[in-house]
Amino acid sequence: MSNIKSIDGTYDSAAKSQVQREKSSDRRTRIYKTIRERISLLIYPPNSVIGETELAGEFNVSRTPIRSVLQRLHFDGLVQIRTGVGTVVTDVDLKTMKEVYDLRMSLTELSAELSPCEITEEHMVAMESLLERAKNLYGRRDSMGYARLCNDLHEVLMSLIGSKPLREISDNLYYQSARIWVTMLPNLDWNQIIADQELETSEMLAAMRRNDLRGMVQVRRFYLHCVLTRISDYLKGKKSSPSRDALVMSGRRTQSGGD
Amino acid sequence: MSNIKSIDGTYDSAAKSQVQREKSSDRRTRIYKTIRERISLLIYPPNSVIGETELAGEFNVSRTPIRSVLQRLHFDGLVQIRTGVGTVVTDVDLKTMKEVYDLRMSLTELSAELSPCEITEEHMVAMESLLERAKNLYGRRDSMGYARLCNDLHEVLMSLIGSKPLREISDNLYYQSARIWVTMLPNLDWNQIIADQELETSEMLAAMRRNDLRGMVQVRRFYLHCVLTRISDYLKGKKSSPSRDALVMSGRRTQSGGD
DNA sequence: CTATTTTAAGCTGTATACAAATAGTACTTT
DNA sequence: AAAGTACTATTTGTATACAGCTTAAAATAG
Numbered sequence: 391m392s393n394i395k396s397i398d399g400t401y402d403s404a405a406k407s408q409v410q411r412e413k414s415s416d417r418r419t420r421i422y423k424t425i426r427e428r429i430s431l432l433i434y435p436p437n438s439v440i441g442e443t444e445l446a447g448e449f450n451v452s453r454t455p456i457r458s459v460l461q462r463l464h465f466d467g468l469v470q471i472r473t474g475v476g477t478v479v480t481d482v483d484l485k486t487m488k489e490v491y492d493l494r495m496s497l498t499e500l501s502a503e504l505s506p507c508e509i510t511e512e513h514m515v516a517m518e519s520l521l522e523r524a525k526n527l528y529g530r531r532d533s534m535g536y537a538r539l540c541n542d543l544h545e546v547l548m549s550l551i552g553s554k555p556l557r558e559i560s561d562n563l564y565y566q567s568a569r570i571w572v573t574m575l576p577n578l579d580w581n582q583i584i585a586d587q588e589l590e591t592s593e594m595l596a597a598m599r600r601n602d603l604r605g606m607v608q609v610r611r612f613y614l615h616c617v618l619t620r621i622s623d624y625l626k627g628k629k630s631s632p633s634r635d636a637l638v639m640s641g642r643r644t645q646s647g648g649d
Numbered sequence: 650m651s652n653i654k655s656i657d658g659t660y661d662s663a664a665k666s667q668v669q670r671e672k673s674s675d676r677r678t679r680i681y682k683t684i685r686e687r688i689s690l691l692i693y694p695p696n697s698v699i700g701e702t703e704l705a706g707e708f709n710v711s712r713t714p715i716r717s718v719l720q721r722l723h724f725d726g727l728v729q730i731r732t733g734v735g736t737v738v739t740d741v742d743l744k745t746m747k748e749v750y751d752l753r754m755s756l757t758e759l760s761a762e763l764s765p766c767e768i769t770e771e772h773m774v775a776m777e778s779l780l781e782r783a784k785n786l787y788g789r790r791d792s793m794g795y796a797r798l799c800n801d802l803h804e805v806l807m808s809l810i811g812s813k814p815l816r817e818i819s820d821n822l823y824y825q826s827a828r829i830w831v832t833m834l835p836n837l838d839w840n841q842i843i844a845d846q847e848l849e850t851s852e853m854l855a856a857m858r859r860n861d862l863r864g865m866v867q868v869r870r871f872y873l874h875c876v877l878t879r880i881s882d883y884l885k886g887k888k889s890s891p892s893r894d895a896l897v898m899s900g901r902r903t904q905s906g907g908d
Numbered sequence: 909c910t911a912t913t914t915t916a917a918g919c920t921g922t923a924t925a926c927a928a929a930t931a932g933t934a935c936t937t938t
Numbered sequence: 939a940a941a942g943t944a945c946t947a948t949t950t951g952t953a954t955a956c957a958g959c960t961t962a963a964a965a966t967a968g
Binding site for chain 1: 674720721724748749751752755759762812813814822825
Binding site for chain 4: 712
């Protein structure tokens with residue numbers, strides 16, 4: 391009861407008790423996630439400079455907490471802070487890209503082994519929603535909507551990882567690589583990409599209905615493999631890439647889960 | 650040539666041109682590694698507060714760069730920054746401990762698969778040196794010397810990981826868990842611990858001489874397993890733990906490497 | 909006109925004063 | 939005596955002025 395602490399006799403306590411005045415660390419986390427999302431959605435594309443003063447003005451704070459957030463993004467590998475120049479959104483070379491994707495593929499498999507989560511009805515409802523959103527993207531080339539869809543799918547998958555360290559690492563690796571994939575969407579066949587996304591989501595949903603977590607991560611792993619292959623092929627100039635036909639192959643049932 | 654830029658007519662330029670005045674980012678990295686090492690060596694034990702002003706005085710800088718370093722350590726999970734209280738070195742519960750060790754075991758295996766490094770003569774020389782240091786620790790209970798030995802062994806193993814993201818993740822996970830193991834050394838049989846360390850090092854060295862990277866990481870994996878088991882057993886009150894006899898079992902040759 | 913040097917604008921890095929928050933301590937009240 | 943309350947010392951969080959660095963434009967010498 392003494393938790394509220396009738397401090398300070400100010401009479402504007404109405405608003406205060408309503409919103410409880412956001413804590414400092416919460417505010418920094420909010421700004422961090424906001425900027426990270428902007429980077430993933432290409433609102434801040436690679437090689438663009440974002441500037442501490444500009445952000446400070448937008449969020450109505452001084453440069454100090456902004457710097458704290460940008461340094462965290464730097465540790466995450468999302469920006470590079472150059473003295474006298476500004477904070478630049480990092481671009482990723484093919485070698486790093488491959489290393490990140492290879493690691494993500496392995497960690498995806500691991501997430502089904504190390505302290506796995508139980509698949510709940512909520513997870514499946516969320517996935518059904520994502521499936522609908524994917525279907526609605528056919529024909530309308532909406533890169534940002536697609537990027538948002540990928541982010542939200544990622545969030546559902548994160549919630550299925552029981553091991554906290556593994557979850558945090560997977561989260562970081564996702565944001566390190568996600569925007570690069572989105573960057574090259576304009577050069578690819580849009581409906582094919584959406585079809586792959588729909589297929590991946592529906593296959594994962596099917597695996598979830600079988601309570602087959604291992605099967606689910608195998609679908610994800612294969613999807614990551616396909617994305618990496620397309621990125622490599624595109625950067626090498628060849629436009630050919632594995633797609634639907636190859637993806638369908640992932641329909642092999644793992645028969646490992648079940649109940 | 651215009652690199653030196655005959656700026657400021659001060660005549661103490663001799664010292665300046667010698668040391669080239671440490672760059673800001675380098676200084677912060679140095680302070681970061683220094684504090685991280687102190688945490689790993691228990692100079693700053695878990696639950697101790699380290700204080701920004703104190704560190705600022707020691708390193709002759711203001712609180713600003715110190716805060717930057719401490720926030721990085723916070724993202725690494727090594728400290729907890731509490732407003733109005735201070736910066737507290739984190740303690741780790743058994744559940745987190747197990748998650749970190751399970752993940753490290755899996756990642757250790759991965760490091761032999763994803764873009765593996767070539768084992769060079771330098772690596773083996775370094776390992777021989779570590780083996781000697783281990784032998785010199787028999788009888789003299791020197792926890793800090795042992796912790797230093799573990800850190801240096803870790804550094805050699807990191808240099809054998811080709812994938813940069815995997816290397817950085819492994820590095821972070823090591824420092825998240827290492828100090829906890831050292832914390833409980835006083836309650837364990839010293840010579841037995843040193844014997845295990847010597848055995849682990851010599852077996853890894855043997856695998857390196859066979860150019861058997863997979864065999865080497867299997868030794869490491871089993872060592873991590875033993876450490877985790879001892880930690881669990883100790884925290885549960887049972888003093889029994891698997892040791893030499895069990896470790897020797899890891900002598901099974903993997904026959905996967907070879908040349 | 910070209911190449912070099914100088915200069916200036918703009919950005920991040922640092923130091924420092926002040927605000928906010930916590931925890932311990934002394935004091936008051938029941 | 940015990941419980942609660944106000945206070946104070948200490949610490950982190952924020953805002954801001956200034957220093958250092960980078961880049962590009964402008965001035966200058968050839």
